[in-house]
Each structure stands twice: as structure tokens, then as C-alpha cells.
Amino acid sequence: MIFSTLLLSFVLPQVEAVETVWVAKAAKVYTADDAGMINNGLVIVRGQKIVWVGPASEAEVGEDVSVVDLGDLWLVPGLIEPHNHVAGGLRDLNDTVFLANPELHTQEVLEPENPLLLDGLAGGVTSALFIPGSGSNMGGFGMLVKTSGKTVAEMTVRSPGSLKVAQAGNPERWGYGVGRALMNWNTRNTFEKGLGWAEDYADGKTAWDPQWADFAKLRDNSVPVSVHTQIYQVVMTTITMLKRDLGLDAFIDHGTFDGYKNGPLAVKYGVAVMNGPRQFWFDRSTSRIEGCAAGWAKNEGIVLGYNTDAPVIPQEELPFQAAMGVRLGAGNAESALKGMTAYAADALNMDDIAGILKPGLDADFVAWTGDPVDPRSHVVEVWVRGESVYKAEEGRRF
Numbered sequence: 001m002i003f004s005t006l007l008l009s010f011v012l013p014q015v016e017a018v019e020t021v022w023v024a025k026a027a028k029v030y031t032a033d034d035a036g037m038i039n040n041g042l043v044i045v046r047g048q049k050i051v052w053v054g055p056a057s058e059a060e061v062g063e064d065v066s067v068v069d070l071g072d073l074w075l076v077p078g079l080i081e082p083h084n085h086v087a088g089g090l091r092d093l094n095d096t097v098f099l100a101n102p103e104l105h106t107q108e109v110l111e112p113e114n115p116l117l118l119d120g121l122a123g124g125v126t127s128a129l130f131i132p133g134s135g136s137n138m139g140g141f142g143m144l145v146k147t148s149g150k151t152v153a154e155m156t157v158r159s160p161g162s163l164k165v166a167q168a169g170n171p172e173r174w175g176y177g178v179g180r181a182l183m184n185w186n187t188r189n190t191f192e193k194g195l196g197w198a199e200d201y202a203d204g205k206t207a208w209d210p211q212w213a214d215f216a217k218l219r220d221n222s223v224p225v226s227v228h229t230q231i232y233q234v235v236m237t238t239i240t241m242l243k244r245d246l247g248l249d250a251f252i253d254h255g256t257f258d259g260y261k262n263g264p265l266a267v268k269y270g271v272a273v274m275n276g277p278r279q280f281w282f283d284r285s286t287s288r289i290e291g292c293a294a295g296w297a298k299n300e301g302i303v304l305g306y307n308t309d310a311p312v313i314p315q316e317e318l319p320f321q322a323a324m325g326v327r328l329g330a331g332n333a334e335s336a337l338k339g340m341t342a343y344a345a346d347a348l349n350m351d352d353i354a355g356i357l358k359p360g361l362d363a364d365f366v367a368w369t370g371d372p373v374d375p376r377s378h379v380v381e382v383w384v385r386g387e388s389v390y391k392a393e394e395g396r397r398f
Contacts, residue, residue, distance in 0.1 A: 019047035022066040026075035032342040048385035078126025078364035080344035082274040083307035086116035087130035095132040095139035100190040104140025122397035123316025134166035148389040166228035225250040235259035260295025272303035272347035291328025305339035333373040
């Protein structure tokens with residue numbers, strides 16, 4: 001009997017899963033790409049991927065293809081949260097043993113389908129960067145995740161997703177208390193050691209070392225450095241040390257207080273800014289209340305997005321951060337929506353995965369009652385990798 005079973009498994013042909021093709025139709029389809037807004041648009045999905053986006057008048061849909069007609073709703077890319085602490089149990093990850101802990105990873109503590117993550121999904125957030133805390137200068141490597149998925153494997157987009165660095169603020173309370181001079185030296189020294197190991201390992205000059213292994217991905221810029229940084233002096237150090245001097249693909253993940261005064265420097269070195277969750281600051285030099293995102297937005301060519309630092313602000317309130325940015329002078333509703341989609345994807349090095357509605361990318365999109373940057377709008381339905389994972393009519397969570 002055992003022999004017969006083995007024989008059958010060997011001789012029978014493998015049956016490949018058939019990828020379902022279906023269509024989403026909406027009055028407004030916002031691509032966050034060059035096509036911008038498409039009136040009466042269609043998004044055609046095969047399996048987990050988008051295969052076509054455009055006006056309904058330019059597509060021929062077969063009678064046997066399922067069409068989800070969303071009527072007057074807006075269909076937009078899934079939002080991307082670039083600063084997330086709620087996708088897992090970070091209490092199980094002690095990232096303050098040392099002032100720099102580059103060997104740690106959040107993958108070990110990811111919690112699929114936890115309530116906070118599901119609330120974020122109900123707010124239209126389909127991807128997130130799940131990172132360690134900011135109690136040390138280098139908390140470890142985070143991971144890019146989908147906010148939907150029953151297992152770690154289903155949720156994982158890329159691990160590592162970024163190396164988390166915090167240059168000042170919280171780390172000053174580490175141990176006996178440390179100043180910025182020591183923190184700057186420690187951060188640079190750790191990077192130089194890690195990048196030096198990566199270069200030697202690539203040349204076959206050293207053995208594999210788990211402490212430094214992922215620095216190879218920092219060296220080739222396939223993984224960015226997400227930097228908890230705010231206040232003018234510290235933001236300037238982020239740009240000059242990490243991007244100018246070390247050549248790392250770093251982005252500013254906060255950039256609040258008067259950090260925006262480094263705008264020209266960020267543009268010069270191509271450093272993206274994921275602003276928030278604080279959106280205004282009283283500038284004593286001008287005796288004015290200034291919008292933080294507005295300060296960055298004044299610089300032509302800046303890549304500007306938003307974050308919630310969830311749970312500091314609930315992840316599902318990411319659009320409110322963008323709305324406040326616009327209210328205080330940062331661009332318009334379209335630039336804010338791009339900040340939560342295409343620009344965030346660019347900062348996180350996942351623009352080949354999600355962030356825009358384009359053939360070949362994951363079918364992550366959200367149906368809204370209107371403009372997502374308008375606080376009166378809410379999510380009606382969410383798709384992740386082509387699968388409907390949330391419907392407000394089944395019990396609105398947010």
C-alpha cells in the first residue's frame with residue numbers, strides 16, 4: 001500500500017493552481033502614478049497581481065469575468081505605514097541591552113491578526129514597516145509586512161525591511177545617560193564595523209557573522225535605514241553621516257520640531273522624509289506656529305510622506321496626519337495621498353511591490369467613500385494581494 005501511494009505521487013502530473021481573473025470598477029481610480037486619477041476606471045487582477053489599469057472604455061471584459069462594481073466609490077492604492085510598532089509583541093524584544101543592537105529582528109515577535117493591526121487594515125493601511133523601539137541608537141532590523149495574513153509567511157513582504165536607528169531623544173536616557181557626541185560616535189562606529197564586515201565577507205576575507213549578516217543588504221542599498229530623528233541638529237547629522245558620508249539609503253522617520261530647516265540638504269542628498277506624528281511646532285525665531293510637513297514641502301523635489309508611530313497615534317489615523325499636513329500648508333490632497341502610497345513605497349524600497357496601481361505590482365487597493373485625505377471619508381472594502389480582507393458592511397471597525 002505504501003509502495004502504491006509513492007508510485008502514484010511520482011507518476012501523476014502536478015496540477016497548477018488556476019489564477020482567478022477579476023475586475024474592480026469604480027467612478028474614481030487613483031493610481032498614484034503618472035496616470036493620476038482615472039474617471040470610470042478599471043483595475044484587472046490575476047491572482048495576486050494587477051495586470052491592467054485604465055479607463056473602462058479602453059478594456060474589453062469577457063462575460064465570464066467577475067466584475068466588482070464599486071459605483072461612485074474611490075479606488076486607491078493601499079496606504080503604507082512607514083513607522084509601526086503594533087504588528088507584534090515588541091515587549092518580547094529587548095532592544096536596549098546595548099546602545100547598538102544590530103543583531104536583533106522584529107520577525108521573531110510578529111503577531112498576525114492582532115487587533116491593532118486589524119484596526120489599521122480597516123483604516124486602509126495594507127502595508128507597514130514593523131520596527132524596534134527607539135530606546136537605543138540601533139534597535140535592530142525591522143520588516144515589511146502586509147497588515148493582512150494568518151501566518152508570518154503570508155504577512156512578510158521583506159525581512160529585513162529596514163535597520164532602525166534613533167539618533168537622539170529616547171536613547172539619551174539609555175544606561176547611565178549618554179550625550180549626543182557619544183551617540184554619534186557609537187552609531188558611526190557600529191556602521192563602519194558592519195559595513196566593513198560586509199565588504200570583507202563579499203571578498204571572501206572573513207567568516208559569516210550573524211551580528212553583521214544583514215549589513216550586506218545595507219551595503220548594496222537593497223534595504224534602507226529608517227531613522228527616528230527630529231530637531232535641526234540631529235536631522236542634519238542623519239543626512240550628513242548616514243547618506244553623505246556612509247552612502248546608506250537612509251530616510252527620515254519623524255523630522256519634526258525644526259527638522260524641516262534641513263529641507264535643502266535632504267533634497268541635495270535625496271533623503272526622503274516620512275513626517276509625523278507631530279504636525280506643528282512653535283518656532284521661537286519667528287514667533288509663529290509652523291506646520292512641520294509644510295516646512296519640508298517648501299523644498300522642490302522633496303519626497304514627503306507621513307507616519308503615525310503607532311501606537312503613539314493609531315495606525316488607522318494615518319490619513320488624518322496627511323490631512324493635518326495639508327491643513328497647515330503642505331501641498332494638497334493629491335500630494336498627501338501620494339505621500340501615504342507612492343512616496344512611502346519609494347522611501348521603503350518597495351516601489352516594485354506596492355504603493356501605486358500598476359501592472360505587475362501586488363493587488364493592494366482600497367475602496368473609499370471619497371478622498372482618503374478628507375476626514376469625512378471612510379473605508380468600504382480592502383483588498384490585499386487580490387483578496388478581499390475587510391468589508392465595512394460586515395462590521396465597521398473604524
